[in-house]
Amino acid sequence: MTPSVYRIAPALLPLLLLLLLAACDRTPQTASGDPAAVPERALVFAVYPYDTPTRLVAHFQPLVDYIAARLGRPVEFYIASSYEDHIRRIAGDGADFAYLGPTPYLRAHDGYGAGKAARVQIIAAEDTYFSVIITRADSEIRTLAELRGRTMAFGSHKSFSGHYVPRGMLRKAGVTLADLADFSYLGRHERVALAVLYGDYHAGGVRREIAEQYLAQGSGLRIIAESPPLPPHVIVARPGLDGTTVEAVRRALIEPDAAGRSAIETLQPGRHFIAVDDARYDFARQLVDSLDRDCGCQPLPW
Template sequence: MSKANWCKHSGHACRLAAILAVVAIGLIGCATPAPTGSTLRVLRFGVLPDESRSMLEERYLPLVAYLEHSTGLSCQLVLHGSYEELQAAFEQGEVEVAWLGGYTFVKLNRSHHAVPLVSRDCDLRFTSYYLTGTEETATELEEFRGRRFAFGSRLSTSGHLMPRYFMRESGIDPETFFESVVYTGAHDATANAVRDGDVDLGVANGPIIESMFASNRIGRDEIRVMQETPPYVDYVWACQSRLPAALRTQLRDAFLDLSEADPEHADILNHLLAKYFVPVHSDDFDALRSIVDEIDRSGESR
């Protein structure tokens, strides 16, 4: 049976895999020793908690079910409460595969040899949105001097690192330029903080904001995209270096096989805000490594 049609002929299996993945969610405290390649029976998938828990489940459970079928291994989605928790889980071997932002990938690639597998079509030229209220008339960052500002998570590439870098290049130090700087922890939380008037300006992941508009989780009459950043490299699916090479290839190929031409695949891709996946390599992140080093040396990332 072809991968393209597996869900059509195995609907019950697909639903069961999703249910099993749901059962696995939240079992973060039940850490088990990292299995070796010869004993691996379960693949645990971690994802950045850059949206609400319910949205993360909706986005990633269909993918986990698909990968379970593709690999023949039990696949579990494990959710974490913060970027820092996901990073620690990867470091401690509590997840085998993780959806990482560029910032967390660079750190884990250096410290624990995280292996890049694939990125979405949009991830090699990613952008962030500066968000403000619809009644706000300002059109430039300089007009927000002395106002309240929000980043997402401190470890977010699109919600912190790259916006900070671009502001720095423009001569803006957020901590002295704005009246206050807060970290909301997630992109949807930043959008909601702008909508609710808790801050005057916030910065967040562009595709997530577009998905919030499309799903009516927030209205264009509630927040306004004031500005878009220049493009940069961001998200990547990465795995532990201890995974056998054959399994890494199997995972990569399963991602690459996803096609919008197949209705079941199209649904998975739509949830992931992707059109397709592309293979990536460590050197694709060289420019981002330089930016991480520059920001970390300055102490501004803390």
């Protein structure tokens, strides 16, 4: 059987077109007859993978939930797969807020964009923190100078407290990378602590709070050197995020209510946020630049 073919009279085409346009222009209605509200896009708060995912969620999810409550809109928590992923997201449009250490901050602020408008925006910073160099508790090593000819574990080569600061401490003690028998970049601070604990390396550089977690467990580690106070970790907003939202988050962090104080304490007891500007990170710029120039090894790319 030949298929039926339906034809529309030419005179009816203008009427049909008007009906189709009217249907396309119809605004969705709620049950009350009001235009349906379009849900706001969830904002994204990103953290770099300096600790285990379980610990990062435990520490940061209350803060993310608090920020969402203060803004009155959803905020999703995202753990970056790497330092590179973290920096690309906050310097582009893959995240709206990010928690950055000094080195990733420098990269995101100085390394992306051609002008001030393309730079990440500082919201607030934590109080200062510290880097330490650890050994096994039963190690014969007591000073940094004794690491000459030994092995050393660092975190990510992009980490300020897990790489640049420990290297600066070694350099001050007269020990360069070339003086070490071997060294490796292991990524997360916890991996460094475990590698030293298991005897894979003679020493390692980590954030003090990571070392303290193991010391509190009687794990068999010992701190042999501690850095001076370091430029703080900072929470930033992506380039172009509106000023109203940035200021609302700044107030929520610097002047928290009871819920905010509880959420911030979850990061670490006694922690609080303060106002800072970019000049606070000049020391980090100088240290990173000087160590990259006198590396004594093949420079590592970002």
